[in-house]
Amino acid sequence: MAADYYQALGLELTRGFWLSLKIIGPSAVGGFLIGLVTGAVRGAGHPRFLARLLDGYVALFRGTALLVQIFIVYYGLPNLAQALNLPPFWKALLSLSPYQASVLVFALCSGAYHSEYIRGAVLSIGRGQFQAARALGFTRFQTFAHIVLPQALRRAWPGCGNEIIYLIKYSSLAFVVSARELTGAAQSVSNTYFRFTETFLVAGLYYLALVTLATWLFQRLEKAWARP
Amino acid sequence: MTEPVLEVSHISKSCGGRLILDDVSLSLNKGELKVLIGPSGGGKSTLLQCIHFLQTPDAGEIILEGRPASDMGRRHINVFRRQIGMIFQDFNLFDHLTAEHNVAIALRKVKKQSRAQALNRAREELARVGLADKGDLYPAQLSGGQKQRVSIARALAMDPKVMLLDEPTSALDPELIGEVLKVIADLSQSGMTMLMATHQIGFARHLTSEIIFMEAGRITESGPPAELLSTCGLSRAAGFCAKLNQLMGRG
Numbered sequence: 047m048a049a050d051y052y053q054a055l056g057l058e059l060t061r062g063f064w065l066s067l068k069i070i071g072p073s074a075v076g077g078f079l080i081g082l083v084t085g086a087v088r089g090a091g092h093p094r095f096l097a098r099l100l101d102g103y104v105a106l107f108r109g110t111a112l113l114v115q116i117f118i119v120y121y122g123l124p125n126l127a128q129a130l131n132l133p134p135f136w137k138a139l140l141s142l143s144p145y146q147a148s149v150l151v152f153a154l155c156s157g158a159y160h161s162e163y164i165r166g167a168v169l170s171i172g173r174g175q176f177q178a179a180r181a182l183g184f185t186r187f188q189t190f191a192h193i194v195l196p197q198a199l200r201r202a203w204p205g206c207g208n209e210i211i212y213l214i215k216y217s218s219l220a221f222v223v224s225a226r227e228l229t230g231a232a233q234s235v236s237n238t239y240f241r242f243t244e245t246f247l248v249a250g251l252y253y254l255a256l257v258t259l260a261t262w263l264f265q266r267l268e269k270a271w272a273r274p
Numbered sequence: 275m276t277e278p279v280l281e282v283s284h285i286s287k288s289c290g291g292r293l294i295l296d297d298v299s300l301s302l303n304k305g306e307l308k309v310l311i312g313p314s315g316g317g318k319s320t321l322l323q324c325i326h327f328l329q330t331p332d333a334g335e336i337i338l339e340g341r342p343a344s345d346m347g348r349r350h351i352n353v354f355r356r357q358i359g360m361i362f363q364d365f366n367l368f369d370h371l372t373a374e375h376n377v378a379i380a381l382r383k384v385k386k387q388s389r390a391q392a393l394n395r396a397r398e399e400l401a402r403v404g405l406a407d408k409g410d411l412y413p414a415q416l417s418g419g420q421k422q423r424v425s426i427a428r429a430l431a432m433d434p435k436v437m438l439l440d441e442p443t444s445a446l447d448p449e450l451i452g453e454v455l456k457v458i459a460d461l462s463q464s465g466m467t468m469l470m471a472t473h474q475i476g477f478a479r480h481l482t483s484e485i486i487f488m489e490a491g492r493i494t495e496s497g498p499p500a501e502l503l504s505t506c507g508l509s510r511a512a513g514f515c516a517k518l519n520q521l522m523g524r525g
Binding site: 172174175177178179180181182183184185188192193196197200273274 | 326328352353355356358359360362364365366367368369370379380383384412414415425428429432
């Protein structure tokens with residue numbers, strides 16, 4: 047019995063851990079990219095219409111609970127497609143697997159937070175450098191791409207790293223839509239063997255290891271990109 | 275004389291209901307250095323920024339080598355801008371780039387030169403302002419005077435037809451002013467056309483062909499330095515300069 051438990055624990059949690067990684071990876075990258083574009087446009091306030099639209103997106107995703115967002119995307123969207131009697135193509139498109147729904151929601155939610163770090167950093171770059179670039183004949187876009195963003199990213203990076211570390215942990219919410227990632231696997235193993243403490247302790251160690259690795263990596267990057 | 279390199283014709287600009295520039299006109303011939311003086315808030319910086327379209331004038335025309343800027347249209351304003359170099363009071367170097375790359379980046383991105391070509395030119399220009407050995411340093415590692423010289427090199431690399439200098443030494447401590455003024459003097463002697471706002475009257479009077487005194491958005495007096503400054507405190511400009519000289523010592 048004990049041997050069975052340890053075998054299940056090792057196997058299931060490792061499998062769950064891989065699924066967690068497969069959720070976290072694209073969510074982190076996608077979220078950062080969404081946040082980069084959103085934060086840059088909102089920081090620049092240009093194009094104005096797009097900036098206002100993205101303000102709305104950020105307000106929505108920062109203003110609602112992540113759990114609610116997952117439920118709406120996973121259960122709500124297919125229902126909506128059904129209720130509106132959309133063509134089959136749209137019904138299929140809006141019926142996401144637990145994995146797809148989790149990655150989509152995590153990326154969108156994370157992007158909303160990233161965008162705030164990046165917007166703040168963009169605003170902190172002195173107006174003078176913007177003027178100097180324009181004076182040299184840079185277009186507005188070139189000024190942004192070559193002068194403002196490289197500096198803003200350096201300033202935003204510690205905050206963005208923090209957000210990714212949050213993401214690692216809120217990825218556990220994927221288990222509510224039945225994705226058997228690390229937390230989901232731990233739940234199922236502990237339910238089968240009634241051994242909650244050890245199981246979640248091991249799951250916690252997996253998260254701790256991943257966060258430690260991420261922290262180390264982000265610090266390396268921060269140092270590599272540092273300028274005097 | 276041939277047609278002026280830069281002609282500023284009846285420029286007006288108001289901001290928040292306050293008239294900042296009131297019908298200002300001036301012209302610069304090739305190789306000329308003219309100096310703008312006057313109290314702060316008199317419109318010197320705004321005038322320079324309007325010439326560069328960093329602020330858009332409400333009325334009037336900027337003409338560069340006979341070609342009015344309004345002909346270029348708003349979309350080509352970047353092409354107009356890159357023909358005029360601008361030096362700012364607080365340098366405005368790009369903090370994330372080394373001195374060399376500060377100079378090279380506009381050559382690469384705006385003039386589409388190759389990296390090697392741009393860096394070569396950057397090194398030449400840095401050598402010209404006496405910073406051949408500082409190319410690899412970041413702005414934070416340079417003194418104020420060195421930063422301003424990098425910014426001059428950065429403007430020169432674009433081969434400007436005119437340079438506008440907006441109080442280039444005002445943010446420097448007295449010991450560092452000299453090295454920047456020397457670069458500007460060399461530049462003037464090499465035939466660069468320049469319009470400079472400054473409080474360094476002592477320096478300016480030996481180099482400039484004309485001092486332009488601005489107050490409350492207008493050019494109230496102008497003339498060769500000897501003429502303008504020798505009216506023994508009778509004119510507003512001479513009085514202003516006398517005060518500056520008292521503060522800073524005769525240059």
